[in-house]
Amino acid sequence: NSKVIQTPRYLVKGQGQKAKMRCIPEKGHPVVFWYQQNKNNEFKFLINFQNQEVLQQIDMTEKRFSAECPSNSPCSLEIQSSEAGDSALYLCASSLGGRVNTLYFGAGTRLSVL
Amino acid sequence: GDKVKQSPSALSLQEGTNSALRCNFSIAATTVQWFLQNPRGSLINLFYLVPGTKENGRLKSAFDSKESYSTLHIRDAQLEDSGTYFCAAAGGNYKYVFGAGTRLKVIA
Numbered sequence: 001n002s003k004v005i006q007t008p009r010y011l012v013k014g015q016g017q018k019a020k021m022r023c024i025p026e027k028g029h030p031v032v033f034w035y036q037q038n039k040n041n042e043f044k045f046l047i048n049f050q051n052q053e054v055l056q057q058i059d060m061t062e063k064r065f066s067a068e069c070p071s072n073s074p075c076s077l078e079i080q081s082s083e084a085g086d087s088a089l090y091l092c093a094s095s096l097g098g099r100v101n102t103l104y105f106g107a108g109t110r111l112s113v114l
Numbered sequence: 115g116d117k118v119k120q121s122p123s124a125l126s127l128q129e130g131t132n133s134a135l136r137c138n139f140s141i142a143a144t145t146v147q148w149f150l151q152n153p154r155g156s157l158i159n160l161f162y163l164v165p166g167t168k169e170n171g172r173l174k175s176a177f178d179s180k181e182s183y184s185t186l187h188i189r190d191a192q193l194e195d196s197g198t199y200f201c202a203a204a205g206g207n208y209k210y211v212f213g214a215g216t217r218l219k220v221i222a
Contacts, residue, residue, distance in 0.1 A: 043212035
């Protein structure tokens with residue numbers, strides 16, 4: 001039921017390498033979220049955008065990730081130097097925001113850092 | 115501590131039986147969503163709730179913002195209902211906080 005497109009589906013990187021994943025939000029949705037889901041199924045909020053502006057982000061994202069949502073291009077999330085602990089499912093979601101903020105998730109990018 | 119607590123953490127149901135999952139919140143939630151995550155990892159939207167109840171087929175969900183909880187009732191469980199159910203709550207700043215999930219297995 002979601003039209004959020006995430007690529008790639010799987011990503012394998014060595015420690016210290018950059019890891020970049022992309023997300024095309026549902027058409028007309030100005031709010032985009034990135035979450036990390038670890039192997040224990042725990043969700044960690046990473047960052048969200050409204051249009052091209054960052055609304056909120058956690059400390060880890062600010063220090064180690066590069067994220068953007070340019071107009072007319074996919075949003076992206078890039079880990080600058082991958083660590084083993086970054087192995088997880090990265091989920092992008094989009095929303096209309098405002099009073100009806102239903103999240104619609106993409107299928108995720110599963111990152112393995114060897 | 116946990117801002118969104120889900121219970122039970124795991125559940126095994128006989129096909130055709132009913133059950134209820136619950137989320138308790140320690141944040142001032144204004145909206146709640148319920149998702150089913152399938153084995154491939156895809157999150158399927160089940161319900162989006164403001165305070166009140168919604169029903170969709172064999173599923174029914176309620177959200178009580180004053181008592182800070184939400185429930186998901188599954189009636190006549192089917193094998194395809196198996197998966198992990200997550201609730202997520204937001205308090206008006208767009209950011210949803212997720213529970214740890216309930217792993218449901220429906221057995222024939």
